Amino acid sequence: MYSKEVLKHFKKPHNYGKIENPDGLGIVGNMACGDEMFVYLKIKDNVIKNIKFETFGCVAAIATSSVVTDLVKGKTIKEALKITKQNVIDALGVLPPIKIHCSVLAIDALNEAIYNYYLKNEISVPEEIEEKHNQIIKRESCHS
Amino acid sequence: MKQKIYFDYAATTPIDPRVVKAMEPFFNKKFGNASSLHCFGNDTKKVLEKNRKIIADAINAKEDEIIFTSSATESNNIALKGVAFANKGKHILISSVEHDCVLNSAKWLKGRGYDVEFLPVDQYGMVDPKEVEKKIRKDTILVSVMHVNNEVGTIEPIKEIGSICRKNNVYFHTDAAQSFGKLQIDVVSMNIDLLTVSSQKIYGPKGAAALFIRDGVKIEPLLHGGGQEMNMRSSTENIPAIVGFGKATELCLKEMKEENKRLSKLRDRIIKTLLKEVKDCYLNGHPKERVSNNVNVRFSFIEGESILFMLDSFGIAISTASACSSPKLEPSHVLSAMGLKHEEAHGSIRISLGRMTKDKDVDYLLSVLPNVVEKLRLISPHKK
Numbered sequence: 001m002y003s004k005e006v007l008k009h010f011k012k013p014h015n016y017g018k019i020e021n022p023d024g025l026g027i028v029g030n031m032a033c034g035d036e037m038f039v040y041l042k043i044k045d046n047v048i049k050n051i052k053f054e055t056f057g058c059v060a061a062i063a064t065s066s067v068v069t070d071l072v073k074g075k076t077i078k079e080a081l082k083i084t085k086q087n088v089i090d091a092l093g094v095l096p097p098i099k100i101h102c103s104v105l106a107i108d109a110l111n112e113a114i115y116n117y118y119l120k121n122e123i124s125v126p127e128e129i130e131e132k133h134n135q136i137i138k139r140e141s142c143h144s
Numbered sequence: 145m146k147q148k149i150y151f152d153y154a155a156t157t158p159i160d161p162r163v164v165k166a167m168e169p170f171f172n173k174k175f176g177n178a179s180s181l182h183c184f185g186n187d188t189k190k191v192l193e194k195n196r197k198i199i200a201d202a203i204n205a206k207e208d209e210i211i212f213t214s215s216a217t218e219s220n221n222i223a224l225k226g227v228a229f230a231n232k233g234k235h236i237l238i239s240s241v242e243h244d245c246v247l248n249s250a251k252w253l254k255g256r257g258y259d260v261e262f263l264p265v266d267q268y269g270m271v272d273p274k275e276v277e278k279k280i281r282k283d284t285i286l287v288s289v290m291h292v293n294n295e296v297g298t299i300e301p302i303k304e305i306g307s308i309c310r311k312n313n314v315y316f317h318t319d320a321a322q323s324f325g326k327l328q329i330d331v332v333s334m335n336i337d338l339l340t341v342s343s344q345k346i347y348g349p350k351g352a353a354a355l356f357i358r359d360g361v362k363i364e365p366l367l368h369g370g371g372q373e374m375n376m377r378s379s380t381e382n383i384p385a386i387v388g389f390g391k392a393t394e395l396c397l398k399e400m401k402e403e404n405k406r407l408s409k410l411r412d413r414i415i416k417t418l419l420k421e422v423k424d425c426y427l428n429g430h431p432k433e434r435v436s437n438n439v440n441v442r443f444s445f446i447e448g449e450s451i452l453f454m455l456d457s458f459g460i461a462i463s464t465a466s467a468c469s470s471p472k473l474e475p476s477h478v479l480s481a482m483g484l485k486h487e488e489a490h491g492s493i494r495i496s497l498g499r500m501t502k503d504k505d506v507d508y509l510l511s512v513l514p515n516v517v518e519k520l521r522l523i524s525p526h527k528k
Contacts, residue, residue: 002453010450011457016523031487031526034447034468034475038525054525058449058468062523098471142473 003093006063013062015069017052024120026112029105033142035061037109039069043117046077053109060099064106067091077114081129083107108136148459149505153345153437153498154294154322155463159388160347160499166391167349170384178381179370188383195390202393203320203339204330205356211373212354212386216321216342217245219355222377223317223338224249224288226363228258231315233283239263239271239300240481241293246319247477250288263289268430269296269482273304280308286315291323295465295478295494296429297438299327306335315361321345321353325396326404326435337361343385347499348392352385407436407497410506414439414495422514428479428492442484442492443517445526451493454516460509466490 002010019040029036035057042050051073053065067088072080088103089095095103115133118125125133150158170191176184178192193207200207213219224246228236238250240262254260261279263271271289280287287309289300302318309316317338320329325346331339338361343352357363357376369378396403411434418425424444443451448466455462465476466489475489484492495509521527 007453007457010453013523027525031490032485034466034473034486034490036525054523056445056524056526057447058466059453061447061468062450098473 001096002059002063003095005091005093006059006095009063009066009092010059013053013066015052015066015073016054018054019050019052022113024113024115024117026109026114026116028109028112028136029057031056034058035102035105037061037065037105039065039109039113041113041117043077048072048075048077048080051113053106057102058099060095060102061105063092064088064095064103065109068106068110072110077117080110081114083110108132112136146459147508149461149508150500151460151462151495151497151505151509153501154297154494154496156344156350157347157498158500159349160392160395162395163348163388163391167384167388170387174383178383179372188381191387192381192383195386198390198393199341199354200356202324202329202397203341203356204332206359208374209331209356209359210354211357211376212352212381212389213377214351214353214379214382216243216319216340216345216353219340219342219353220245220288220317220319221249222355222363222366223340224253224286225366226376227286227315227317227338227361228253229364230362231285233285234259235281235284236260236286236288237263237276237279237284238288239265239290241265241269241271241295241298241478242288242290243294243319243321246288246290259283265481267483268433269293269298269428269478270430270433271300271305273301273308276305277308277312280312280314284312284314286317288317288319290319290321291327291329292320292435292438293429293478294322295476296440296482297322297435297496298430299323299433299435302336303334309337310335322435325393325400326437331356331358338363343389343392346392346396349385349388351382352389354389403499404436407501410497410501410503411436411439414506414510415441417510418513421510422517425517426488428482428484437497439495439497440492441495442488444488444491445524446517446520447490448493450520451491451516454520455512458512458516460512462493462495464493466492 022040023043024041026039038054040052055065085103176188178189315337319340321342324341337358339356344350428440448464449468479489
């Protein structure tokens with residue numbers, strides 16, 4: 001059911017683990033829903049110097065987390081925010097339709113980590129990120 | 145070549161080579177339609193009745209109380225809908241841990257005006273017979289409680305439930321797909337009116353199953369046609385599959401005692417080792433009233449589908465009823481009915497053993513599984 005690329009990332013995920021004292025931390029999902037992601041950021045001069053993730057969830061949740069960290073590591077915040085779910089899916093070859101929400105979740109976790117970075121550093125949050133943040137925290141059902 | 149080890153016998157079993165051999169002549173030598181009058185038909189008719197007797201004897205039923213069907217799903221559909229259509233009364237009681245084919249047949253009836261009520265289970269997935277007694281009403285037409293649960297392996301108290309149903313003059317159906325060939329079944333002493341058995345769970349071919357219908361039970365057929373199977377299930381009989389089913393049944397009964405002893409030893413070794421060696425690991429289902437080949441455990445902080453695929457990469461095949469593995473992304477109704485929280489249900493896996501499971505297969509499983517759990521916990525935000 002999963003592509004080779006998905007299984008590759010799942011079996012040997014890139015950038016998993018914690019960053020102590022991160023500049024930004026994003027948490028989305030919850031255990032009851034079946035997937036929860038933590039994204040840790042180290043940021044210098046608006047560039048994502050380091051990124052790590054911790055994920056509770058299925059194969060797709062772990063693989064998409066891994067791919068998102070690959071896609072944005074070394075990029076500027078602005079570039080990182082441009083990543084779409086289609087970029088994530090393309091990087092993995094294909095995702096089963098029922099697992100598409102995992103790719104959304106991984107991108108949301110990144111958005112939340114960047115949002116958290118702005119808050120922590122008392123930088124005014126760009127409207128776009130604020131809006132997305134509000135959407136993410138409002139989400140009630142598990143896999144919408 | 146990478147080794148591939150099967151631990152999913154509760155899903156389906158390979159056909160025993162002795163069964164394959166018994167089936168062989170019936171594909172192209174003895175292929176007659178059992179309803180034909182010539183010698184080709186006569187030969188297969190005899191074989192059909194011989195195998196009907198094997199199934200009947202296995203559960204202490206009479207031959208004319210057995211009808212062959214294509215699957216346990218079909219047998220369960222006939223039992224529920226057939227009884228509902230033929231009897232006055234709208235109330236149907238089923239356990240909340242039934243297989244989807246019973247559950248969804250009952251729900252379908254509910255959508256057509258029947259009053260379907262669910263029997264709760266305890267933390268081990270067991271129905272309390274007293275609940276059956278309490279919930280039976282004047283207009284109850286059928287109680288359906290499975291013999292062994294397919295996910296957690298808990299053995300239900302069907303004898304007690306059967307006697308309560310008989311006393312109250314209510315039909316009792318049990319889905320014995322997971323117990324047939326593993327546990328003794330006596331439809332007379334257990335007061336069973338309808339019972340489902342299946343071939344593909346007992347090293348027989350897919351495409352054969354049976355429904356026991358006690359003499360005198362009022363029931364309507366779902367398939368109408370040539371009137372085969374005593375008018376209860378029209379269709380040309382699938383003789384090769386039925387022959388395989390019969391042979392598989394004979395072998396299971398003959399080897400049942402020894403095989404149960406062997407498998408429960410392996411089962412207990414897996415459970416004991418995992419609970420001891422893996423932190424935050426718990427058994428799902430009953431510790432004692434449990435079918436010999438079922439292990440169902442849960443691991444905190446990680447998710448079942450991930451465990452499945454990680455084990456698959458080591459050539460080990462197990463199953464999970466985690467939400468992420470289901471098309472509806474909902475956790476198992478069985479584990480939920482047992483009172484498990486969603487996050488507990490998500491981390492559950494089923495390991496089911498069978499005839500080809502060897503000691504060394506269990507050694508391998510136990511050498512790999514704790515490491516897989518450890519690895520996934522390293523990725524999880526909730527490791528301790």
